[in-house]
Each structure stands twice: as structure tokens, then as C-alpha cells.
Amino acid sequence: MTPQNTFADSGADLELAGISKRFPGFTAIEHLDLTIPAGSFFALLGPSGCGKTTTLRLVAGLEEPTTGQILIGGRDLTNTKPFQRPVNTVFQSYALFPHMTVLDNVAFGLRRRKMADPVGKAHEALRLVELDHLAGRKPLQLSGGQQQRVALARAVVNRPALLLLDEPLGALDLKLRRQMQLELKTIQNEVGLTFVHVTHDQEEAMTMADTVAVMNRGRIEQMGAPEDLYELPKTTFVANFLGQSNLFTGEITASTPTSISIGVSGRAIVVPKDRAEIHTGVVTIGVRPEKLNLLTEEPEARTGVNVIGPGRVIDVSFSGVSTQYVVAVPAVGDIIVFAQNMDFGPVVTVGAEVWMSWSVDHGFGLADSPELVTAEAGV
Amino acid sequence: MAIAAFAGNATAVDATPRRRSWVALFLLLPGLLYLVLFFIVPLVSLIITSLESQGLDGSFAYGFVVSNYTDSVSTFATQIWRSFGFALIATVIALLFSYPLAYFIGVTARRWPLLQSFMLILVIAPFFISFLLRTLAWKTILSDNGPVVTALQGLSLMGPQGHITGEPIAVVFGLTYNFIPFMCLPLYTTLERLDLRYLEASSDLYASGWATFRKVTIPLSLPGIVSGTLLTFIPAAGDYVNASQDFLGGTSSTMIGNVIQSNFLVQQNYPAAAALSIVLMFVILVIVSVYVRRSGTEDLL
Ligand SMILES: Nc1ncnc2c1ncn2[C@@H]1O[C@H](COP(=O)(O)OP(=O)(O)OP(=O)(O)O)[C@@H](O)[C@H]1O
Ligand SMILES: [Mg+2]
Numbered sequence: 001m002t003p004q005n006t007f008a009d010s011g012a013d014l015e016l017a018g019i020s021k022r023f024p025g026f027t028a029i030e031h032l033d034l035t036i037p038a039g040s041f042f043a044l045l046g047p048s049g050c051g052k053t054t055t056l057r058l059v060a061g062l063e064e065p066t067t068g069q070i071l072i073g074g075r076d077l078t079n080t081k082p083f084q085r086p087v088n089t090v091f092q093s094y095a096l097f098p099h100m101t102v103l104d105n106v107a108f109g110l111r112r113r114k115m116a117d118p119v120g121k122a123h124e125a126l127r128l129v130e131l132d133h134l135a136g137r138k139p140l141q142l143s144g145g146q147q148q149r150v151a152l153a154r155a156v157v158n159r160p161a162l163l164l165l166d167e168p169l170g171a172l173d174l175k176l177r178r179q180m181q182l183e184l185k186t187i188q189n190e191v192g193l194t195f196v197h198v199t200h201d202q203e204e205a206m207t208m209a210d211t212v213a214v215m216n217r218g219r220i221e222q223m224g225a226p227e228d229l230y231e232l233p234k235t236t237f238v239a240n241f242l243g244q245s246n247l248f249t250g251e252i253t254a255s256t257p258t259s260i261s262i263g264v265s266g267r268a269i270v271v272p273k274d275r276a277e278i279h280t281g282v283v284t285i286g287v288r289p290e291k292l293n294l295l296t297e298e299p300e301a302r303t304g305v306n307v308i309g310p311g312r313v314i315d316v317s318f319s320g321v322s323t324q325y326v327v328a329v330p331a332v333g334d335i336i337v338f339a340q341n342m343d344f345g346p347v348v349t350v351g352a353e354v355w356m357s358w359s360v361d362h363g364f365g366l367a368d369s370p371e372l373v374t375a376e377a378g379v
Numbered sequence: 380m381a382i383a384a385f386a387g388n389a390t391a392v393d394a395t396p397r398r399r400s401w402v403a404l405f406l407l408l409p410g411l412l413y414l415v416l417f418f419i420v421p422l423v424s425l426i427i428t429s430l431e432s433q434g435l436d437g438s439f440a441y442g443f444v445v446s447n448y449t450d451s452v453s454t455f456a457t458q459i460w461r462s463f464g465f466a467l468i469a470t471v472i473a474l475l476f477s478y479p480l481a482y483f484i485g486v487t488a489r490r491w492p493l494l495q496s497f498m499l500i501l502v503i504a505p506f507f508i509s510f511l512l513r514t515l516a517w518k519t520i521l522s523d524n525g526p527v528v529t530a531l532q533g534l535s536l537m538g539p540q541g542h543i544t545g546e547p548i549a550v551v552f553g554l555t556y557n558f559i560p561f562m563c564l565p566l567y568t569t570l571e572r573l574d575l576r577y578l579e580a581s582s583d584l585y586a587s588g589w590a591t592f593r594k595v596t597i598p599l600s601l602p603g604i605v606s607g608t609l610l611t612f613i614p615a616a617g618d619y620v621n622a623s624q625d626f627l628g629g630t631s632s633t634m635i636g637n638v639i640q641s642n643f644l645v646q647q648n649y650p651a652a653a654a655l656s657i658v659l660m661f662v663i664l665v666i667v668s669v670y671v672r673r674s675g676t677e678d679l680l
Contacts, residue, residue, distance in 0.1 A: 081582065083585045095574075112585040112587075
């Protein structure tokens with residue numbers, strides 16, 4: 001397939017089938033299967049070095065997969081050259097051509113495809129990122145954030161069926177970043193392009209993407225709609241990487257047709273079976289800090305509510321909208337609680353004795369346990 | 380100095396540049412001395428010589444004989460043109476030969492540092508032997524009963540009376556051969572620093588291999604191309620070894636270097652030799668400045 005000299009009229013879907021990538025002595029991607037439907041905004045989250053850039057490079061054709069196939073718009077493009085793929089990349093390192101002006105950088109792709117009016121379109125793209133007034137400068141005469149926006153314009157101006165963004169907004173201040181997020185969303189919606197967006201900013205991933213995938217050590221741990229991923233993480237890694245979690249591990253002590261419970265310091269913690277990955281043996285149950293209620297008196301035992309405590313508040317940090325409490329519970333560990341500041345200031349102070357409760361339906365059961373994960377990693 | 384840089388007051392700001400300029404002058408001193416001693420003085424003496432007049436007894440006296448220039452240029456116009464022609468051809472061939480070689484050493488072989496060093500040594504190795512000897516060796520190889528001519532005659536690609544030595548082709552070959560390292564090394568140093576991410580970005584932006592080469596690789600390696608071609612062209616234009624009849628040259632391939640040499644050392648017509656030297660230098664200066672201006676790398680000079 002050769003790139004046409006017209007803009008993509010719609011996004012293309014991307015399918016990675018059994019992709020793995022081995023560098024000499026190092027496996028960067030391990031058997032990756034992934035389908036991204038056309039027109040979706042897909043976010044790839046993960047710690048540094050987990051293989052996000054490598055994944056994008058494989059899709060762009062800058063790296064050859066060791067095994068597997070890459071299909072774009074239903075066509076197998078595994079063995080095609082990068083310039084033959086309907087894909088553009090915003091590189092993590094920008095890679096702006098130092099010998100060309102900003103304008104020539106942005107018009108580069110259009111000129112190679114012999115598009116009509118490359119200069120006009122390049123100016124338009126530069127206006128989008130608010131840099132048209134610097135069109136005549138060389139990239140090295142720009143600030144880091146400006147370079148990043150030029151890199152964005154240089155890729156976006158081509159309206160590719162598939163746009164790969166490798167941390168495209170990392171160098172921008174909050175206001176500009178919000179603005180660029182909106183622009184990106186608009187561009188994506190307008191034409192229905194497919195975006196694959198790598199970011200370290202969880203909030204960015206959650207607010208912008210239809211689908212978020214959390215990657216760890218060359219594998220996708222979990223993917224799904226942002227709210228599903230947040231409310232129902234399936235592994236310890238996801239529970240801790242995406243937001244914060246309080247995790248409790250124990251042997252299953254009771255099991256009903258709809259729920260399982262584990263014993264934690266003499267109390268039963270219950271989770272619905274449909275929110276738990278495994279139903280036998282040692283199970284880790286988690287709950288998000290904002291789902292916890294902080295109580296100054298021991299509550300009555302009720303079905304449908306988990307209680308843990310008593311513990312001592314060891315840290316209170318006020319952050320405006322909410323307050324974060326750290327509660328040390330003997331034999332369990334530190335538990336984090338976020339409470340909305342409904343009243344003035346924190347409701348309890350350091351040293352107070354407290355209990356915590358949460359609705360059983362807010363808990364989630366993980367497929368692995370923190371101890372096992374640590375053991376696996378050889379720590 | 381460091382503290383002065385942070386201090387906002389005027390005296391500190393004033394003191395800094397003055398002190399720095401003394402240091403700079405001191406450091407420049409050897410260079411300036413060298414320039415005066417080995418460039419300015421000989422140049423002035425050369426100019427004076429080029430304007431001398433010849434008495435009836437053959438001795439030279441100070442004068443202002445501009446016809447020294449016009450006479451020698453019109454007499455040796457062929458050799459002047461030939462010199463620049465040969466130098467140009469040799470430079471182009473050396474560039475075409477060296478660029479792929481330098482690209483291979485500097486870019487392709489990056490993954491194998493050992494191969495890289497080995498190939499670099501191969502490029503430099505000829506310098507271990509005097510270039511006079513190497514040129515003489517070529518004379519033997521290309522001579523009328525040498526292997527090349529015999530083989531070509533055996534294949535009927537060359538008539539029985541054909542020569543290589545003494546012909547322009549031998550001189551151009553010798554120039555190319557002798558100056559290839561000067562072309563290759565500057566090319567290698569720029570290509571070795573070439574950031575491959577630009578090439579990746581280019582191919583991501585729909586540029587084929589050839590378009591990437593033209594639009595990204597060449598412009599980014601332009602400093603190497605410019606210095607390589609200058610380092611080849613300038614000495615090649617003034618070279619007098621390859622075209623000498625003792626080496627690869629003949630009567631039909633004499634270059635301006637040979638003319639200057641014979642005027643100085645054989646005919647002892649010093650004014651003509653000096654005038655030709657100055658013409659050669661001037662023409663090279665003009666060519667180089669136009670070339671550098673055109674290729675947009677003024678910073679290089
Ligand atoms: N050419 C290579 N040779 C060997 N190892 C490599 C190569 N390129 C990448 N890696 C390794 O592969 C792993 C994944 O790298 P990658 O660049 O994909 O990480 P990333 O998820 O993008 O990280 P970051 O968030 O820091 O950008 C890293 O451990 C890296 O060291
Ligand atoms: Mg990366």
C-alpha cells in the first residue's frame with residue numbers, strides 16, 4: 001500500500017496479533033494481542049521502560065517484530081516500510097529536523113505526499129498549536145514545550161488514519177496541556193481518526209481515552225473503559241498503578257453463592273463474587289481510599305458493609321477538596337482514606353482512634369496477591 | 380569570574396570582558412605569530428617577486444610589472460583551466476566514492492565498533508607510506524607493460540599503442556586516489572554524529588529512502604561534504620606531483636602546479652612563477668567563498 005495523496009477520511013483499526021519483540025538479551029514485548037477499533041482514542045499507560053515506545057515503534061514500522069503481525073485497516077502491514085504506512089508519530093524525543101524551519105518541518109509530510117497547498121495547511125496546523133508566529137524559526141530556537149507542539153503539528157497535519165502519540169504533552173504546563181487535549185479530541189472526533197496515546201498522566205488517559213490499557217513489563221495487564229479499569233482493577237499492579245488502593249490479603253474463610261470473604265485481623269471482609277477474579281485459596285481484596293468512611297466509634301456489624309479497625313491516625317494531609325488520612329491498623333498495615341472536606345478542615349487529628357467502613361459492593365478481588373507479585377519479581 | 384557573573388553591579392560587569400580579552404589575546408598570540416611569520420611574510424614577498432622586472436642580464440629588480448600577470452596567465456591558460464578541471468573531476472569522483480564508504484563506517488557499522496575502527500584504519504593506512512612512493516607504485520601498475528594495460532589490451536579494450544600513464548585519466552586517477560582520505564574523514568566525522576531519529580522521523584512522514592537521503596541525510600551531513608570537498612579540491616588544484624612527468628603525468632596533462640614548479644626551479648623565472656601562484660591562490664579563494672556561501676555553511680570558515 002502506498003500512501004494516497006488525500007487525507008484519511010476515517011480512522012483505521014489496528015490489530016496486533018501475537019506480537020513479541022526481543023532485543024539482544026532483552027525481551028521488550030511479550031506476546032501482545034491487541035485490537036483497537038477504528039476511530040477510538042486508545043491510551044497506553046505504564047511505568048517507564050515497560051515497552052510503550054517499543055509498541056508504537058512496531059506499529060510505525062521503525063522496529064520489526066520478532067514474531068506476530070500488524071494489521072492496519074484490515075491489511076497486513078508487518079513487512080512494509082514506515083513511509084508506506086498510513087501512520088504518523090509524535091516522537092517522545094520530538095525529532096524535529098534541525099536544518100529546516102518550523103514551517104518546513106510541518107509541511108514535510110504533505111510535500112512528500114504531494115498534497116495541494118502544503119504551506120497553507122502547515123500554517124493552519126501551526127495556528128492550532130498557537131505557534132504560527134514562530135513558523136520561520138529553526139527548531140533549536142524554540143523552547144521544549146514549543147518544540148513539542150511543533151512535533152504535534154507535524155504529525156497531525158497529515159491527518160493519518162492512525163496517529164501515534166508518545167507522551168505528546170509531557171513538556172507543557174497544565175493550562176496549555178488541557179487546551180491541547182481539547183484540540184486533540186476535536187481533531188480526533190472531526191475525522192474519526194484512531195489515536196494511540198502514550199502518557200504518564202493518568203488523569204489525561206482517563207479523561208481523553210475511550211479505552212485505557214495498562215502495560216507492565218512488556219505485557220498488557222488490563223484494558224478497558226477508564227471507569228471500569230478504575231472501579232474494577234484485576235491485578236495488584238493495576239490497582240496500585242492507576243490511582244491508589246488499600247489491599248487486604250487472606251485465606252478465604254467463607255463463601256456464599258454470591259460472595260466470598262477473607263479474615264483480616266479477626267474481621268471478615270466480603271467481596272461479591274462477580275467483582276472477584278478468583279474464588280478459592282488466598283485472595284487479595286482491595287478498596288479505593290475515597291470509598292472508605294472514617295468513623296470515630298466502632299460501627300455495628302451490618303451485612304453489606306465491611307469494617308476494619310480500630311487504628312490510629314498517623315498522618316493528615318489537607319489538599320483543598322479532600323483530606324488524606326493515613327491510619328495505622330495493627331497487624332494490617334497503613335490504610336489510606338480520602339475524605340471530602342464537607343466541613344471546615346479535617347474531622348479527626350493525628351493520634352485519634354478510628355474505624356473504617358465501606359460498602360461491600362465497592363471492593364474488588366484481585367487475580368494475584370502483593371506478596372506473590374513481589375516474590376515473582378525476585379525482590 | 381564566576382562570582383562576577385552573578386553580581387549585578389556595574390563594576391563587575393565592566394571588569395569581566397576586559398580581563399577576558401587579555402586572556403584571549405594571550406591565547407591567540409602563538410596563532411597570530413604563526414600567521415604573520417608563515418603566511419603574511421611569504422605572501423608579501425611573493426607579491427613583491429611577482430611584480431619584479433627582469434634586466435637585460437637576466438637579473439631581477441624591484442618593479443611594478445603588471446604584465447608579469449597577463450603574460451603568464453595568457454601563456455598558461457590551458458594549464459590553469461586543466462588544473463581546475465582535473466581538481467573538479469577528482470573531487471566529484473572522490474565524493475561519490477567516499478560518501479557511501481563514510482556512511483557505511485559512520486552509520487551502518489555503528490553496531491560493530493570493531494569493524495568501524497578497522498575500516499577507519501584502512502582509510503588512514505595509506506598515510507603510513509609516503510605518497511610519493513604510492514604514486515610511483517601506481518605508475519608501475521599503470522605503466523605500458525604493467526598488469527592493467529596488458530589486461531586491457533588482452534581484452535581488446537585498448538589498442539596496442541594505448542597508454543594510461545601520461546594521459547589525463549592517470550592524473551585524475553592519481554589525484555582522486557591521493558585525496559580520498561581527506562574526503563572520507565570529514566564525511567565520516569559528520570555521519571558518525573548523524574542522529575538516526577531524524578531519518579526515522581522522515582520515513583514516518585512518507586519519505587522514501589531516496590527522499591530521506593536527499594532531504595535529511597545530505598543536508599545534515601553538509602558540513603562534512605563542504606569540508607571534504609574543500610580539503611580535496613584546494614590541494615588537488617595546486618598539486619604538482621601526480622601530473623609531473625616523473626609520476627603519472629605527460630605533456631598533455633601538465634597542471635599549473637607543474638608550471639609554477641618548473642618556472643621556479645628549472646627556468647628560474649621567479650616573477651612568472653610568483654604571479655601564477657598568486658593567480659592560483661586568488662582563483663581558489665573566489666571559488667571557495669562562492670561555494671561556501673552557496674552551500675550555506677559560512678560558519679565553517
Ligand atoms: N534498541 C534496544 N536495544 C535493547 N533494549 C531496548 C532497545 N530499545 C528499547 N529497549 C528496552 O526495551 C524496554 C522498553 O523500552 P521502551 O522505550 O518501549 O519503554 P517505554 O515504556 O516507552 O518507557 P518510557 O516511559 O520511559 O518512555 C526498556 O527496558 C528498554 O531498555
Ligand atoms: Mg517511551
